Amino acid sequence: MSITLNPRRTRPTRRGLRKVLVTISVVSLATLTACGVTSDGGDAGGDLSDQRLRMMIPNAAGGGYDLTGRAAVKVMEDENLADRFEVSNVEGASGTVAMQRLLNEEGSDDLLMTMGLGVIGAVYTNQSDATVDKAIPIARLIEEQEAILVPADSPFTTVNDFVEAWKADPDKLIIGGGSAPGGPDHLFPMQLADAVGVTPSDVAYVEYDGGGPLTTALLGSKIDVGMSGLGEFAGQIEDGSLRVLAVSGAERLDTADAPTLTEEGIDLVFTNWRGVLAPPGIDDATVDAYIAAFEEMHDTQAWKDVLEENGWSDNFATGDEFDEFLTEQNDRVRTTLTDLGLA
Amino acid sequence: MDLLLDGFATALSPTNLLFAVLGVLLGTAVGVLPGIGPAMTVALLLPVTYSVPAESALIMFAGIYYGGMYGGSTTSILLNTPGESSSVITALEGNKMAKTGRAAQALATAAIGSFVAGTIGTVLLILLAPTVGPLVVTLGAPSYFAIMLLALVSVTVVLGSSKLRGFIALFLGLAIGLVGMSSGQPRMTFGFAELSDGIEIVVVAVAIFALGEALWVAAHLRRTPLEIIPVGRPWMSRSDWSRSWKPWLRGTALGFPFGALPAGGAELPTFLSYVTERRLSKHPEEFGKGAIEGVAGPEAANNASAAGTLLPMLALGLPTTATAAVILVAFESYGLQPGPQFMTQNEQLVWALLASLFVANTLLLVLNLPLAPVWAKLLRIPRPYLYAGILFFATLGAYSASTSPFDLGLLLVLGVLGFAMRRFAIPVLPLIIGVILGPRLEEELSEALDISRGDYSTLWGEPAAIICYLVMTLIVASLVAARIRSLRRAPRTSDTEKDEVHT
Numbered sequence: 042m043s044i045t046l047n048p049r050r051t052r053p054t055r056r057g058l059r060k061v062l063v064t065i066s067v068v069s070l071a072t073l074t075a076c077g078v079t080s081d082g083g084d085a086g087g088d089l090s091d092q093r094l095r096m097m098i099p100n101a102a103g104g105g106y107d108l109t110g111r112a113a114v115k116v117m118e119d120e121n122l123a124d125r126f127e128v129s130n131v132e133g134a135s136g137t138v139a140m141q142r143l144l145n146e147e148g149s150d151d152l153l154m155t156m157g158l159g160v161i162g163a164v165y166t167n168q169s170d171a172t173v174d175k176a177i178p179i180a181r182l183i184e185e186q187e188a189i190l191v192p193a194d195s196p197f198t199t200v201n202d203f204v205e206a207w208k209a210d211p212d213k214l215i216i217g218g219g220s221a222p223g224g225p226d227h228l229f230p231m232q233l234a235d236a237v238g239v240t241p242s243d244v245a246y247v248e249y250d251g252g253g254p255l256t257t258a259l260l261g262s263k264i265d266v267g268m269s270g271l272g273e274f275a276g277q278i279e280d281g282s283l284r285v286l287a288v289s290g291a292e293r294l295d296t297a298d299a300p301t302l303t304e305e306g307i308d309l310v311f312t313n314w315r316g317v318l319a320p321p322g323i324d325d326a327t328v329d330a331y332i333a334a335f336e337e338m339h340d341t342q343a344w345k346d347v348l349e350e351n352g353w354s355d356n357f358a359t360g361d362e363f364d365e366f367l368t369e370q371n372d373r374v375r376t377t378l379t380d381l382g383l384a
Numbered sequence: 385m386d387l388l389l390d391g392f393a394t395a396l397s398p399t400n401l402l403f404a405v406l407g408v409l410l411g412t413a414v415g416v417l418p419g420i421g422p423a424m425t426v427a428l429l430l431p432v433t434y435s436v437p438a439e440s441a442l443i444m445f446a447g448i449y450y451g452g453m454y455g456g457s458t459t460s461i462l463l464n465t466p467g468e469s470s471s472v473i474t475a476l477e478g479n480k481m482a483k484t485g486r487a488a489q490a491l492a493t494a495a496i497g498s499f500v501a502g503t504i505g506t507v508l509l510i511l512l513a514p515t516v517g518p519l520v521v522t523l524g525a526p527s528y529f530a531i532m533l534l535a536l537v538s539v540t541v542v543l544g545s546s547k548l549r550g551f552i553a554l555f556l557g558l559a560i561g562l563v564g565m566s567s568g569q570p571r572m573t574f575g576f577a578e579l580s581d582g583i584e585i586v587v588v589a590v591a592i593f594a595l596g597e598a599l600w601v602a603a604h605l606r607r608t609p610l611e612i613i614p615v616g617r618p619w620m621s622r623s624d625w626s627r628s629w630k631p632w633l634r635g636t637a638l639g640f641p642f643g644a645l646p647a648g649g650a651e652l653p654t655f656l657s658y659v660t661e662r663r664l665s666k667h668p669e670e671f672g673k674g675a676i677e678g679v680a681g682p683e684a685a686n687n688a689s690a691a692g693t694l695l696p697m698l699a700l701g702l703p704t705t706a707t708a709a710v711i712l713v714a715f716e717s718y719g720l721q722p723g724p725q726f727m728t729q730n731e732q733l734v735w736a737l738l739a740s741l742f743v744a745n746t747l748l749l750v751l752n753l754p755l756a757p758v759w760a761k762l763l764r765i766p767r768p769y770l771y772a773g774i775l776f777f778a779t780l781g782a783y784s785a786s787t788s789p790f791d792l793g794l795l796l797v798l799g800v801l802g803f804a805m806r807r808f809a810i811p812v813l814p815l816i817i818g819v820i821l822g823p824r825l826e827e828e829l830s831e832a833l834d835i836s837r838g839d840y841s842t843l844w845g846e847p848a849a850i851i852c853y854l855v856m857t858l859i860v861a862s863l864v865a866a867r868i869r870s871l872r873r874a875p876r877t878s879d880t881e882k883d884e885v886h887t
Contacts, residue, residue, distance in 0.1 A: 101423075101424070101427070101706075102423075102424050102427030102428050102710075103423065103424075103426070103427030103430065103706075103709065103710040103713055107427065108430075108713070111431070115431070129787060130424075131787070131788070132581070133577060133578050133580065133581055133788070134565070134577040134578070134580035134581060135580075137577040137580070138577050138578055138788070141577060166565070166568045166569070166570075167565070167570055167577050167580050168570060169577050171577075212837055215834070215835050221565060221568060222567065222568025223568060227568075245834070245837060246834075247831060247834040247835055248567075249831075251709065253646070253702055253703040253704065253708075253709055254646060254647070256700075256701070256702055257520075257521050257646040257647075257696075257702055258524075260521040260700065260702075261521035261522055261523070261524060263524045263525070263835060264835060272716075273712075275716075275721050276701040276721040276726065277700075277701065279721060350717065383568045383569070
């Protein structure tokens with residue numbers, strides 16, 4: 042990774058900075074309204090390059106949202122797309138606490154929050170009214186596919202073997218996942234069940250506290266099938282102690298020699314995505330500036346390196362596209378959880 | 385052996401030694417602060433993996449891990465404010481020792497015990513990781529449930545003189561443990577999303593121990609004369625040594641296997657070690673008043689469990705604690721794939737890491753042992769200032785865990801509970817044990833029954849579980865037998881005992 046020279050090192054004292062900052066933001070806002078939004082920006086690098094911003098992470102340091110959020114922040118700082126981010130982890134209720142805080146900060150034009158599919162579900166299972174559709178969507182950044190995993194000695198060799206056995210007697214097959222009800226590893230088997238004609242409420246789902254305990258259960262053959270993102274299982278897949286029956290995305294992955302569900306004749310595409318929201322009540326110019334900055338970040342080589350290093354798939358969307366996607370996901374999760382009596 | 389020597393050569397290179405020192409210092413610092421743990425520290429330091437070679441970063445992270453296990457005990461002993469959940473038990477006897485002027489001895493036995501346990505644990509790790517690794521996954525939820533139940537049965541030893549008060553405390557603890565999400569539904573969260581992850585053990589312990597006591601002292605400040613904490617001898621005496629070494633070894637023997645088990649953890653062995661020492665001690669009357677065994681055992685247990693944790697991580701790529709999980713992320717950011725082949729594919733790195741664990745342990749001893757008498761002087765601060773400091777420290781810790789004002793409120797509410805428990809002479813240990821064991825017990829039970837689809841026979845379906853139930857039966861039978869014998873032999877003494885309890 043290249044070391045970027047810090048152009049801000051020569052900046053004036055703090056008090057001076059504030060003045061400069063105010064001036065610049067006034068000027069830049071004026072420019073914005075004058076010439077509309079230019080997503081290709083220009084060499085100045087977006088309109089946030091002198092703004093101090095806050096990024097809220099809805100789970101613990103080291104978790105998925107944390108890695109995504111901090112990586113995005115780092116690229117934006119290094120590429121001078123934003124001045125500085127103050128990153129804070131607001132833990133609690135799988136993201137519900139952070140979501141509430143975001144909505145409470147209505148009108149704050151310096152706050153962003155990293156979130157994803159899991160937060161949508163958590164809000165419903167926690168019976169909170171801080172639903173994601175009340176916030177302003179900024180950008181969808183990445184996605185991770187879910188995988189269907191079995192221990193090496195499992196009788197299933199293809200996903201259809203598993204589906205046949207599952208349809209015959211859903212009660213007999215124990216499905217494990219690394220997230221609580223409402224999280225991606227729980228939503229995936231429920232939507233898969235629905236797609237293949239198993240009643241979701243019949244699914245024998247056992248919740249594990251993340252990838253580690255789930256791997257333990259799979260290696261010890263305590264459960265029949267595991268459903269989770271692939272990231273935490275690479276070592277076990279490589280040495281053959283776990284096998285991947287299928288992946289859930291639209292296309293195959295380089296990291297796993299397994300077909301997609303659609304290739305195997307199951308009509309389901311499911312990904313665990315992560316993106317960024319802003320609080321409601323901020324003006325359009327700020328929203329446009331955020332979007333422009335994220336679009337520029339997405340175009341950098343540094344971001345491509347981040348995706349590569351973390352094994353994330355690029356699935357970038359902003360504006361209306363992300364808005365529609367978010368609404369669709371929100372409805373879908375709500376339906377799934379309502380059918381299960383969890384929302 | 386050559387590999388280990390190579391490992392030492394890598395670990396002792398000036399740069400890596402510097403990273404090890406940095407690691408143990410950071411680890412001790414975050415261990416001291418309640419609310420900030422080694423997991424969070426390592427996570428926040430993950431970006432250094434971009435600019436530092438793999439060995440150095442991993443050596444530093446190992447230092448943070450061991451340092452955190454150690455640092456938590458310092459505030460437990462001195463301020464009755466445990467920094468980590470694994471040093472909650474240390475506060476029980478450690479703080480009592482500190483109040484009778486034996487803080488330096490308590491700190492020293494904790495430091496040396498940690499060193500002994502960490503060293504033995506690392507040796508065990510080297511010997512066992514290649515062979516025992518695959519076995520740890522054979523234990524399932526039924527076995528863990530039986531182990532937790534066994535632990536709960538041994539609680540009877542520590543219920544205190546009044547069984548009624550002991551049970552009140554235990555059930556209060558179990559009730560606190562019920563708060564949180566269960567099967568995707570909020571339970572006893574009273575509409576607060578902040579409660580849906582359950583209440584942190586550290587918040588409960590800090591509130592009940594530190595806050596409760598500060599309130600109690602404040603309430604009695606005018607009535608009781610100021611007792612000055614005596615300044616004791618700075619070093620451990622011969623009898624301290626002879627009373628400490630066995631608990632160190634027993635603590636290690638308990639801590640390591642629990643660390644190595646995927647659902648073992650560090651809290652349970654500290655508590656089991658405490659119970660064991662209390663039962664085996666030649667000075668049982670000192671327990672509750674500052675028995676050195678009650679510090680030596682649990683402190684050895686938590687460090688040994690830290691070493692044990694690395695066994696499934698290196699052998700199978702399985703993280704069993706939050707810190708290990710974050711260290712795994714670091715491995716992955718170097719493109720290293722922990723798992724069964726990891727130890728053979730990256731021999732050099734693995735041995736450097738193991739050697740650095742020895743180095744980290746030695747550094748911790750060297751840094752902390754001379755500091756013990758210095759820290760102990762902290763207690764000579766006049767009481768009002770000392771307790772103000774403790775309150776500040778406790779609130780800072782609770783707030784920094786999630787920077788949420790909600791936790792401050794929670795801390796105060798539980799602090800009032802701690803005050804009330806002192807007022808009505810309800811022992812605190814059963815409550816803490818309830819908070820630790822309750823949720824774990826429930827989690828394992830529900831996992832076992834989820835997998836068996838509600839068939840209870842699964843609970844004795846694993847050999848380890850059957851062994852636990854047999855041991856439990858033996859314990860209960862021996863308790864009953866002892867009770868009958870004592871009733872027969874001296875009916876009068878037991879009558880007077882009862883009278884004492886009710887007055």
